[in-house]
Amino acid sequence: MFSKIMKWAAIAGLGLLLLLLLSFGIFSFLFHQHTNRQYAVQVRDIPIPDDSATIAAGRHLYEIKGCGECHGANLGGKMFVNDPPIGRFSGPNLTRGKGGLPVSFDNTAWLKAMRHGLNAENKPLLLMPSQEFTLMDDHDMAAIIAFCKAQPPVNVPTPPVQVGALGKILSVAGKIPMFPAELIDHSRQQPKQVVKAATVDYGRYLSASCQGCHRPTLTGGDNPVPGGVPVANITATGNVGKWSKEEFITALRTGKTPEGKQLQVGDMPWNMTAQYTDDELTALYLYLRSL
Ligand code: HEC
Ligand code: HEC
Structure with a gap:
């Protein structure tokens, strides 16, 4: 009798384990479908000035938009989530230093990241809040890019993004904004400059x-x-x-x-x-x- 119960308990336990593995497999599969989706977007180029007034306006925007929380105050990159079940996320080094952006990262690449949430291969950037930045007008966008480009190089490599099991499940379920590109209207035409006043x-x-x-x-x-x-x-x-x-x-x-x-x-x-x-x-x- 006792051994029979043990046998059924073992079978039930094994079944549960298989079910867990299977559902995790499905979430992993779905996660990779999201991350490997390739987008065909038309990046609208805008002039990026490099005068000191524009760069000063860009510094203010870098501060109020919280870029430094994820990319560091000196743009050298920063780990902002370090929670193994969720994952390890670092905003990359945005300077031209060793471990920073490649020489090929031109204005179009900047606009593609900021307004479309996509990397150089047109695949989604993870957790980078581009769904908010895409709402910025041309003037502010140009200023923030001008500021970033004017910063001195920092030689720090960016640790690769690692997504944990729970992180994958929560992003597939839409509980964390992991894929900004999916939240963006890619045909949005941003205004040149909104009126900046206490209104x-x-x-x-x-x-x-x-x-x-x-x-x-x-x-x-x-x-x-x-x-x-x-x-x-x-x-x-x-x-x-x-x-x-x-x-x-x-x-x-x-x-x-x-x-x-x-x-x-x-x-x-x-x-x-x-x-x-x-x-x-x-x-x-x-x-x-x-x-
Ligand atoms: C990272 C998430 C996050 C962002 C971004 C954020 N908030 Fe909050 N905010 C919170 C949370 C969480 C609370 C509640 C904190 C608590 O109860 O202790 C809060 C509380 C507040 C409160 C206090 C409300 C009260 O009743 O005491 C105000 C005011 C506020 N936020 C304004 C803003 C404004 C304005 C912005 C945008 C400029 C903003 N927050 C952006 C997370 C955020
Ligand atoms: C919540 C954290 C967070 C904030 C805030 C944030 N970023 Fe990011 N950013 C990231 C992460 C994470 C990545 C890399 C994502 C990846 O590799 O999948 C990234 C990527 C980028 C990239 C693309 C780099 C590349 O190699 O393709 C640029 C450019 C960028 N961020 C600029 C900015 C600017 C400018 C701001 C402020 C307006 C900002 N980010 C705010 C997290 C953030």
Whole structure:
């Protein structure tokens, strides 16, 4: 009797193991289908000036768009996810130094990465938030590329991206934005230059950098990072609806909210929003209050 139970338990255990292996095999297969998809895109070339005013505007954008969080403050690259089940992800070295971008990485390659989320072989870049950057106007795009190209070389090799089992499952299930190219309208015609002033319209434009976490509706919800704290509703129906403009600016520069909460940089990246100008934060405030 006992040995019979043992036998059935062993068979059941083995069956479960096979099922797990099979479903993991299916997720791996689907993952590689996503990563190996090749896109036919028409990259619209725009002039990239190299004057000092453009480069200064690009430096500000590099800071407020959080590029440094993944590519390092000196553009030499940085590991930003190191969690074996999810994977190991480093933003590559974006300079011309050893281990950086190849000489063949021209303006078209820059625009293909930034606006289409694709690498030189027209295959998807992983986790690079191009679905947000594709919304930038020509002026801002040119400025950020001009700034990056003007930086001195850093000689650091980029460790290859490694995706863990859980990372593959979550990306195939659409729970992490692993394949920006799939979220992009590749025929989008970006405006030459939006009006930059403390207005609702400019706030809407800037809010592209908030939508990855706060959702396109900005009403928040589950954290896109597995295990992260819930993301707040930042429309007029959330706390922001009760804050004055000054309180909003203080919260986004210091992480201290009027309710007395200290936001953690690891949850809400206020080190990034601290770099915004008064006009930019006012525009965001006006836009969020209009929702
Ligand atoms: C959330 C992290 C993250 C942020 C923020 C980010 N990147 Fe990236 N970026 C990556 C990763 C990861 C890759 C490499 C993906 C791959 O190899 O599949 C990448 C790739 C690139 C590439 C292509 C390099 C190549 O060899 O093809 C460029 C160019 C780039 N990023 C520029 C930028 C700029 C400029 C910004 C800010 C506007 C930025 N990135 C913000 C993570 C990020
Ligand atoms: C990387 C994800 C991420 C990004 C990007 C992000 N946020 Fe947040 N934000 C969060 C999380 C998570 C919380 C909740 C933190 C907590 O509850 O401690 C939060 C909280 C806030 C709060 C406080 C809300 C409250 O009720 O206390 C404000 C205001 C806010 N974010 C504004 C913004 C704005 C504006 C942007 C874009 C410029 C932005 N966030 C971009 C993740 C993000």
